Amino acid sequence: MTKATLALLIHGGTENWSPARWKARFDAVCADRPVHLLPDAALDPAEVRYAAVWKPQPGELAGFANLRVIFNLGAGVDALIADPTLPKLPLVRVAVDDLTKRMTEYVVLHVLAHHRQERYLRDSQRDRRWAPKTQWPASALSVGIMGLGNLGADSALALKQLGFRVSGWSRSAKHIPSIDCFHGEDGLKPxxxxxxxxxxxxxxxxxxRHILNRKLFAMLDRTSPLGAPVLINAGRGGLQNEAELLDCLNDGTLGAATLDVFETEPLPQDSPFWSQANVTLTPHNAADTDPDAISHYVADQIARHESGQPLHNVVDMARGY
Structure with missing residues (x-):
């Protein structure tokens, strides 16, 4: 018996988000299930029971009357939640080891780059200047992670193992062994x-939204060997007030930043971030979603659903994650 239809709705402009690539992976792991890449004029919308999506346009999911579950192929679900026409169904977010480890790689790489003074060393190489500076130990720096879900917790533990002093903050209370955890409004300032x-x-x-602003940056510790605080944002572009962020980078409130996400993506050619000397910029690739891992994840979740088991990682629509 043929199983219920899965529809793929993918808007991506990069190699990793090639719709054909994702279709091939889902065909392989859902061999006994019809998989359709939208738009497909031959597909009857009434046949679709499951949808796996990336950046669907508002309203694109509203026409599937028999849809049961929506799977978001990336970690962030804010754009989906903002769609007032989104069917009121379980929305499942991605939580796989592959994505988590990729984010941890990114966080560790850029914390180490700031800690080991990589920008100065590369400038010295360019200028043919042999002038090493004193290098402090990891224990001289305190790294704070905002967001202690799967991604934040794994990054915190990896940095702790390298010898950094690590703490974390989340909106609700969390406990991670060996990590000092703060939460809520009362915990943010300390x-x-x-x-x-x-x-x-x-x-x-x-x-x-815009939690990364001048008021918050001004509360960061300024007594470390770095000379001024550093920001690494690999969450979402809407978290940062970009005008205030640039001002703080220019007036010394922040010493440097690594930014993987921006309010407008792709980043416009005339954005001042491109030429900001104390910014390391990456094109929202901190934790690119892997089609192999995610297609298996979605297939397993569908199998759970069809056997009457609860879905994992269902988004709380009221909280937004």
């Missing part, structure tokens, strides 16, 4: 006051 390198991995919600 968390920031001990942080030299701030790593932001928060989801984007109404409560977190």
């Amino acid at each position: 968390f920031l006051g001990r942080t030299n390198i701030l790593v932001c991995l928060l989801p984007l919600t109404g409560a977190t």
